[in-house]
Amino acid sequence: EVQLVESGGGLVKSGGSLRLSCAASGFSFDDYGLNWVRQAPGKGLEWVSSISSNSAYIYYADSVKGRFTISRDNAKNSLYLQMDSLTAEDTAVYYCARDRLDIVVLTGKFDYWGQGTLVTVSS
Amino acid sequence: SYVLTQAPSVSVAPGQTARISCGGNNIGTKSVHWYQKKPGQAPVLVVFDDSDRPSGIPERFSGSNSGDTATLTIRRVEAGDEADYYCQVWDISSDHAGVFGGGTKLTVL
Numbered sequence: 001e002v003q004l005v006e007s008g009g010g011l012v013k014s015g016g017s018l019r020l021s022c023a024a025s026g027f028s029f030d031d032y033g034l035n036w037v038r039q040a041p042g043k044g045l046e047w048v049s050s051i052s053s054n055s056a057y058i059y060y061a062d063s064v065k066g067r068f069t070i071s072r073d074n075a076k077n078s079l080y081l082q083m084d085s086l087t088a089e090d091t092a093v094y095y096c097a098r099d100r101l102d103i104v105v106l107t108g109k110f111d112y113w114g115q116g117t118l119v120t121v122s123s
Numbered sequence: 124s125y126v127l128t129q130a131p132s133v134s135v136a137p138g139q140t141a142r143i144s145c146g147g148n149n150i151g152t153k154s155v156h157w158y159q160k161k162p163g164q165a166p167v168l169v170v171f172d173d174s175d176r177p178s179g180i181p182e183r184f185s186g187s188n189s190g191d192t193a194t195l196t197i198r199r200v201e202a203g204d205e206a207d208y209y210c211q212v213w214d215i216s217s218d219h220a221g222v223f224g225g226g227t228k229l230t231v232l
Contacts, residue, residue, distance in 0.1 A: 035221070037166075045158065045166065045209050047221030059220040062124060095165060108213020108221055109156045111177060113165035 002026040002112045009117030022079040022096030030074035033099035033106040038092035086121045125214045127224035134230040141197040145210030153212045155193040160207045205231045
């Protein structure tokens, strides 16, 4: 069974940093691209960042570029999101999601999701 | 970056057909994916590549895409279908590759 479990969320002050983790199991981790998607309170889904299976392809939303860094450790079956210079607009539930196909390039369709971790940035 | 536009809400009676639209410039040239999102739950992929269904998704869910509009169709709507539905595309012509529509709240009357 595919499982994605996010952790690392919490309360942080504006300008602070936080590192999210996503532990994966139930599939061949190093064959799949991975993604972060967030949902602010009362708002819609917002794509944040994606990383290919071998980390060769990385993409960021304009809203987080230069502040967030996505990475992965295939030996630990883990995905990360380093978030710096946080603002109140970053307050959201952050989801880890798997790319649907086990190919090198990202397909941008997300077939399995974690339950999310809440990040709250206080001003 | 690419923009996807969805109506905020759609209402339908049980047993009827719901159609949820997603507008974008020449969206018919892109692959569109649809997600169902219920409060407190993770999103669920219900249609990918315009019209394909993941295993486990009922045949009542279908999709189409042409011109400037993609559509998610839910036939024989049930109370359990009440949720927010999001369209999404992947556009690597820019670094901001992942794009979601604003979402449509489906209310089952």
